[in-house]
Amino acid sequence: MDAIGAITEILSWVGIGAAVLFGGAALIARLADGTWVPIRGVVIGDPAPDAPRRQVVRWFGDDGVHEAPLTAELRAAARGDEVELFHRVGTRDDVRLHQHSPWPRLLGGVALACGAVGAIALAVQIVAMVTG
Structure with a gap:
């Protein structure tokens, strides 16, 4: 019974501590990602x-x-000469195909x-204390 108590004690502290750490990292990643708005871009040749x-x-x-710049990923998503994208508010040329980054969801x-x-x-630790 002492082994179960020790193992559950360690797992509870590590699990809850890691949850707080990764949850904070997810929040920071979400805030750092910024706001992305949907746009419709037009694919054209550079006239310079x-x-x-x-x-x-x-x-x-x-x-x-x-x-x-038109990347291969953007070209594959284009329908004719138009492509549905997301633009980061406050920047001049940040675009991507998805509104949200996968990192906050993963974290x-x-x-x-x-x-x-x-x-x-x-x-488990509480049940072990009550029954033991």
Whole structure:
């Protein structure tokens, strides 16, 4: 019985501590990611005469026209000469295909798993104290 008590004590402290740590990291990652708004970009060729022929994505924002280089990922998502993107508010050329980063969700999931391990270990520890 002493071994169960020691193991559950360690698991409860480590699980709950890790849950707090990963939960805080998830919150920080979510706040650092910023706000992303949906936009419709247009794929066009770069008109600069001295630049090598390349394609870019352009869109209208609140503060004028924005431009980002056309990557293979963006080209694959394009329908004809238009592509549905998300633009980071406050930047000139940050675009991506998804509104939310996967990192906060991953860190939040790890925090929930660690918290569940800690809570189960705490429950087992309490049951062991009451019955033993």
